[in-house]
Amino acid sequence: MSNMNLATHKTKVIYSDNYLVALNDELANSKVLLVTSDSFKRRGIVKNVIEHCGDAHFIVFDKVTPNPELTDLQHWINELKSGSITQVVALGGGSVIDTAKVMAYMLANLDVELKTSLQQSSIAKTPSLPLIAIPTTSGTGSEVTPFATVWDSAAQKKFSLANVAPTVAILDAHLTLSLPRQETLYPALDALSHALESLWNKNRTVQSQEHAIQAIEGICEALPQILENAQNLTARKTLQQAATLAGLAISHTKTAIAHAISYPLTIKYGMPHGLACSFTLVAIMHELGYEKLNLSIDLVDTILELLVGLDLDKEIVKFIDWQTLVEQFDPNLDPSRADNFVIPINSDWLIGIINKSQQSKTIGELHEA
Numbered sequence: 001m002s003n004m005n006l007a008t009h010k011t012k013v014i015y016s017d018n019y020l021v022a023l024n025d026e027l028a029n030s031k032v033l034l035v036t037s038d039s040f041k042r043r044g045i046v047k048n049v050i051e052h053c054g055d056a057h058f059i060v061f062d063k064v065t066p067n068p069e070l071t072d073l074q075h076w077i078n079e080l081k082s083g084s085i086t087q088v089v090a091l092g093g094g095s096v097i098d099t100a101k102v103m104a105y106m107l108a109n110l111d112v113e114l115k116t117s118l119q120q121s122s123i124a125k126t127p128s129l130p131l132i133a134i135p136t137t138s139g140t141g142s143e144v145t146p147f148a149t150v151w152d153s154a155a156q157k158k159f160s161l162a163n164v165a166p167t168v169a170i171l172d173a174h175l176t177l178s179l180p181r182q183e184t185l186y187p188a189l190d191a192l193s194h195a196l197e198s199l200w201n202k203n204r205t206v207q208s209q210e211h212a213i214q215a216i217e218g219i220c221e222a223l224p225q226i227l228e229n230a231q232n233l234t235a236r237k238t239l240q241q242a243a244t245l246a247g248l249a250i251s252h253t254k255t256a257i258a259h260a261i262s263y264p265l266t267i268k269y270g271m272p273h274g275l276a277c278s279f280t281l282v283a284i285m286h287e288l289g290y291e292k293l294n295l296s297i298d299l300v301d302t303i304l305e306l307l308v309g310l311d312l313d314k315e316i317v318k319f320i321d322w323q324t325l326v327e328q329f330d331p332n333l334d335p336s337r338a339d340n341f342v343i344p345i346n347s348d349w350l351i352g353i354i355n356k357s358q359q360s361k362t363i364g365e366l367h368e369a
């Protein structure tokens with residue numbers, strides 16, 4: 001595929017069959033911070049980037065961990081401050097891209113404290129350094145969204161820094177071919193959750209709905225094919241594009257109830273984001289009523305078939321048993337996400353969703369019968 005602008009969103013989206021060529025084209029002759037994770041360094045990918053993009057001077061940062069922590073980020077930024085960095089490249093999954101977004105903002109605003117900035121308004125008011133995002137998973141949509149999620153596990157809190165969208169996103173599905181099952185499945189479920197969350201959302205627009213429906217169709221088509229054959233490049237491309245479209249959809253609407261439910265579960269039980277924000281989807285669809293989603297019955301059935309077939313209730317118990325999950329569930333959710341949901345809800349409704357999520361199979365089958 002050739003270069004193509006996907007939408008009016010401010011991130012320029014480039015499809016490429018060789019991310020190294022695309023990256024070299026987009027790099028300024030500058031001092032580049034390459035944000036990645038240790039595994040890409042070990043696999044020789046970092047070396048390839050540096051060799052292929054010879055005109056740039058790279059500083060490699062490879063300490064990114066899942067769910068980036070506020071204190072780590074501030075510490076790392078202090079270390080990088082004196083580097084005269086002029087451009088940032090993120091090569092990795094959602095946590096790498098979120099880390100790079102925070103760094104690109106902070107390195108352009110050297111007198112700002114991250115914690116103060118997150119607590120005050122969470123909206124970056126001044127520009128970031130130019131950021132090129134190269135996603136290596138298909139799901140978070142972070143390559144096009146204006147948000148970065150920052151965790152403070154000591155305070156059991158989650159922040160969101162807004163207005164930090166990457167300048168350019170380079171999509172090369174070859175980078176996703178070697179992903180193992182779980183690193184394919186959980187991000188794909190995150191993307192499906194983004195698409196649905198943007199549909200049952202007070203902020204939805206005609207364009208966000210179009211993006212969401214295209215994303216859902218792509219995920220439902222491609223994910224089963226990839227789970228069957230991980231090397232299916234065509235399906236990998238479809239899933240990658242779908243995840244980016246879902247990212248564009250939530251860029252307009254933000255997420256809603258399923259994500260609001262997920263954050264405490266990730267903080268308390270270490271539940272992976274893509275699982276935590278998707279195990280409730282069948283119950284929420286059921287509870288909300290399918291007609292409120294503005295989806296065709298066929299597409300609703302396809303979504304249910306996909307989700308029910310994945311047995312997510314059995315994945316949940318790897319992190320927490322259902323009884324404890326229900327007993328410890330705190331219905332005071334982050335209003336900046338929960339309040340985007342299209343109908344008013346209360347604690348009984350929420351606990352009902354958690355309970356019903358254990359029986360997603362029965363609910364899904366009831367509808368099909």
Ligand SMILES: [Zn+2]
Nearest residue numbers: 190194273277
């Ligand atoms: Zn998400």
